[in-house]
Amino acid sequence: MTSASTDNPAGFAFDNRYARDLEGFYAPWQAAQVPAPRLLQFNRELATELGLDADALDGPLGAAIFSGNQAPPGATPLAQAYAGHQFGGYSPQLGDGRALLLGELIDRHGQRRDIALKGSGRTPFSRGGDGKAALAPVLREYLMGEAMHALGIPTTRALAAVATGEVVQRDGRAPPGAVLTRVAASHIRVGTFQFFAARGEAADLRRLADHVIARHDPALQDHANPYLALLQAVAERQAALVARWMAVGFIHGVMNTDNMAVSGETIDYGPCAFMDHYDPATVFSSIDRDGRYAYGNQPHIARWNLARLAEGLLPLLHSEAEPAVALATEVIDAFPARYQHHHLAQMRRKLGLQGEQADDAALASDFLASMVGQAVDFTQAFRQLGELAQDPSGGRDAGLRALYLDASALDAWLPRWRARLALGANSGVDGAAGSLVAMRQANPVYIPRNHLVEAALSAAVERDDFAPFETLLRVLRQPFQADPAWAAFAEPATAEQAAGYRTFCGT
Template sequence: MPIPFDNSFAALGSPFSSVQTPVPVEKPALIKINSTLAEQLNIDPHWLESHEGIEVLAGNRVAEGSEPTSAAYAGHQFGHFNPQLGDGRAILLGEILDKNGHRYDLQLKGSGRTPWSRGGDGRSPIGPVLREYIVSEAMAALGVPSTRALAAVSTGEQVVRDGVAPGAVLARVASSHIRVGTMQYFAAREDRKSLATLVTYVLERHYPDRRGADNAATALLESVIEAQARLIARWQLLGFVHGVMNTDNMLLCGETVDYGPCAFMEEFHPETLFSSIDQQGRYAYCNQPGIAQWNLARLAEALLPLINEDTDAAVEAAKQALQGFTETFESAYQAGLADKLGLSDMNQSDITLADELFTALQEDQADFTLAFRFLADEINPGAQNTGAGALFSPGQKLLEWMPRWMQRQQAQNSDAATRQIRMFAASPAFIPRNHLIQRAIEDGESGDYALFHRLVERLAHSTSYAGDDSDLALPAKPQERVTRTFCGT
């Protein structure tokens, strides 16, 4: 088979998903194939680029071995529970075992109406497809657990949202698409049998080391809490603002999903947000750890009947599990912050030093990304490689802070060159800057994908600075700033 499907979720059948064939598009044309990912998945990238491959990626043909389905799930959206959401514009083609035996979903996003579309057309404008391709691949290259982009295909059709834009389909890869909202869907229906089936399935697929636990539901809750805590720590360290942290956008496998109104922070401010639909700032940068814990509490609520028949005992067990979030998050965040600051570890005085740094960055209105690259250059100024620090002009507050940091460096056992390498690895020189993504989208709407391709290629190696691409490392000029992003639904 051109795509070596090995399906397990579709085998669960109803009520977990419904059989759904993608809706064909008018004139599919290839935008980009992720050849490296295709080869990892044992798919011939040359076949994907063929007429037959493009037909499959567009949803015009069902590949051999594919069992297309759309999944059921619910979710809290901006704090309000919707008992029925589901895959309104996405269809799971099936699963693939990669070269290492790891199982991945292959899903088409923007592939037409499903039973869960709730009046929508099931299509996607080209903008959200290009944005998700760029940002998800950048996140993966940075080592952040994330869904991946296998391919992007234009449809030759127009999609109506606020205006009219060309349509596109994204072929998305994930360890799975099972969400907190999936568990909520069955809990809301008091379908304990299906809930138990899902718990067993997710443990076996994602956390096999916990399969023999005395209580499967508690084991799953603890595993997801740990995975999400580590994920959110990575977001915070990179200045990534997700924008729509609803429970239906929180995968139980611990990967980042849904890159609609997301953006990377430039000018540092804890309350930074971009999402056009987040009117109250619920999902601002500073709120992300707390919201993640809130979402996990909703997962705990869904699992209570399986944790213990005694409600009080179940609640107490869930509370104990949820307390592990803060400890895991702080541990992961501080370890990452130590790398960004060139420190071997973080003691209490270092935490204070870091807090003072963030205060300085905020008062200076400094670029979050380039500030850390500047510090990496300063730690070893005679190095041959540059960390893009020359692009950054330090503000007065940062300059006042730096002597205390330099004094702390003197207590380190490692040499400056070694510390600098760690700092470069922890802080990218290039991020998917919002104004560049917007420009790539506008060009793409006119059929010009040159900037899109350039961004994807550069961001695959974002921690290695290259002066020839300095324009991709610079923050937006005042007239270029994009302060609001949109989900595209």
Template sequence: MDQTSLSTAGWNLRQSYANLPKEFYSHQKPDPVKDPGMVLLNSPLASTLGLDFDDYEEKVLANLFSGNELPPGSDPISQAYAGHQFGSFTLLGDGRAILLGEQVTPEGNSLDVQLKGAGRSLYSRRGDGRATLASMLREFLVSEAMHGLGIPTTRSLAVVTTGEPVYREQVQAGAVLTRVASSHIRVGTFEYASQYLGKESLKALLDYTIQRHYPEAAQDENPGLAFFHQVLNQQAALVASWMGVGFIHGVMNTDNMSIAGETIDYGPCAFLNTYDPGTVYSSIDVQGRYAFGNQPKIAHWNLSCLASALLPLFHEEKEKAVSIAQDALNAFPFRFKEHYAKAMGRKLGLKERRDGDDSLISDLLQIAEEQRWDYTHTFLFLQGDMPGGKLQGSELPAFQAWYRRWNARVTGDGIPLSEIQRAMQSHNPKIIPRNHLVEATLSQAVQGDIGSLYRFLEVCQNPFETGKYTRLFQEVPDSQWERGYQTFCGT
């Protein structure tokens, strides 16, 4: 396969990240794989990118998305960064990911195209640079489900098998995921620049990131501070959207926090079933640092790491810079509360925020926790879409009293409850990637039944619709299965 043949697919790649100082990356070609095979191709996403693979044979595409062949215009690199992992700072980098470049879409947007699991790099340390098929299918499935839910996220273009084994707890099939993102710049990228490269390189990274993501910040008298405020607001909105659908990221290290405000790195992620703020599924989060209810405060903590890295660019005097950073950080709880109130208000049919709404939300969640209600079903019940029409325990006095408060609140302007409930339907998903169904689907797909994954993906990409699969995908696991469920990073 030559470069000319690939050029007809619509590739329009550039590599602006390589204009940064050389310490930010290393040139790195993907390691060839033995026998690549296509598993998944996201044709709608390809179309958005301006790519058309309809005329290409599967073997050609498998070579392309495995990294055995490179698209025209690519300049493969691996990015250097650092990060706080479970609170401890360490030097990191793309240990198994290679950035081919940025695809300029027909609309003029620049989106990173990255191969994940493409082999060892300068930053691999003791890692093998590879990825398992199950973990790459999980990222494909959950990232596309998050996109369907309207939550900012990296996306998945393709998955290919490598024809080679990967050694984890067990021997598993190897795979490569093609990931698309607004960028792969992380909080940890700024920590790396601040800790190891100095002020000049830190300023170069800031200027590049502002130009790429927050160009309006360049016009501010303090661009670094304006940039920080933008990132803080994006993160507050992102985590509020996670909380609204019961998403648990599982490993909110600073190297997994995108500056662009997208959900990134779907390792031990999962979705809440029974409402419990202390829920943890990740096998490596033994202290519960990244529990569902901790996610807002962890985002705040991560932003403090970003602020610390940016101190030299806030002000030349350190004491003044720290004061500026602290003032900026103090805005996070208020910004998160605003975004969370909006997200939860839409779920409850509240048209605008009023006094008493915060307690209306918190009181419902307290009842849901006490009754061990399914988080998704709680809101479906309120909008009249509960499977079977009943929520066990909804007849109890505490909930009945709450329901009367809510009914009076949402119908207080003379709008019928039925109309309120119709409006709620576009904010309360009927379908989420239930953990037990994700595991069953991945197990079937790894064994060769990829059709089951396509069917699951189809309904997860349309989570607010009622279709023929609705009853199946609203099933909840039995409590014994749920208590024993764990997720793993796949590295």
């Protein structure tokens, strides 16, 4: 890692392997110049983690770099090529229509990280769009990425948000424009593989797979079938990721194959939202009219997307088609069990279950089933349950029961849960206290509740008032630590606030 100098005051030390090794996989490009860049949000903690000089970047220099007006030393700006299935329909060429990969850094932990601009103007992949971004979606992605990171969920993160000093045209409106700087383990997607597979470019497909293995799974390089092992590794990461989404009520909203990163990070926070009342059919996205990406469908869509990756990898899995299909099918068919494994691990933590028992899955499923049709707040239900972990008498059940329209479903379930807690406490080293601690660490008090997010974004966009945004960001960075001063941030939306709520893709 090089230190800051007069020629490189921010300390950028790029090592741009994607640009160097994968020529033909991108279009070299430059960001559009903006008239009046203003640094709105800067993630100093993340900048330090990346080995950058936060003090140097927290001002005009940061505004210039993170708006795209000034490329940092060593950057090689490029728009990546990829394809993808969007709502089940295949688009052979998508690509970075409003994003630019500036380059890659090695962070203080030795991990390679992409630095990319989003909303930095048109590229050869823009397909008629302006390549710009409005302020509200930029701030939403900043907020959501930080919230997911604090929840312990793999995610891309925002390094900066910059106002451009211009407006963008969106559906007859002219909101202020902005640019997001996004940090990722990589921006390689399932759709990146689809782009080359659909063209029958086997040599480029192999180059891409070798690049991904070297970057994300170097231990697989000596595997007997490294490309099959790569498919298994990506599937395992997605099983774990979606299980984590489901555990906190997160709905991605647009799980197209071009929005699934092979790194296993959550990427592309467009019409995303968090569920208030538990309902597997919950959809907030305005463009998801048929509920394809509903909360309860997310594990199934992850498997479907992985099947598209498997199809693309077939030429690498085996020299003959039939054995290649058999190998790929085995991985895809194993996905539901791998997802259930990770989901049950999450549910054991959320329910405070120590050890493993055969009926744990049924216990977890029955608790979720008890909420259906009862207008139960998902986040509050698990948090309230945690307060009962040291209450074998049932004297504190009122708080949980009050969340239900009809709590009779709990009459049979709570004794089963308490018996299972006691079984774990008797065999575990931490006892009931350990269950309580585990549940408080697994069940957040605060999530990005939709009405709070909208209020914060409205204040910033309409009044240039960032105080609500910054307060909400501060709360969401400590999701498991209850603070009486933040009680309002734990409350679900009122019926009026929740009625007809929709999210939008932001493009």
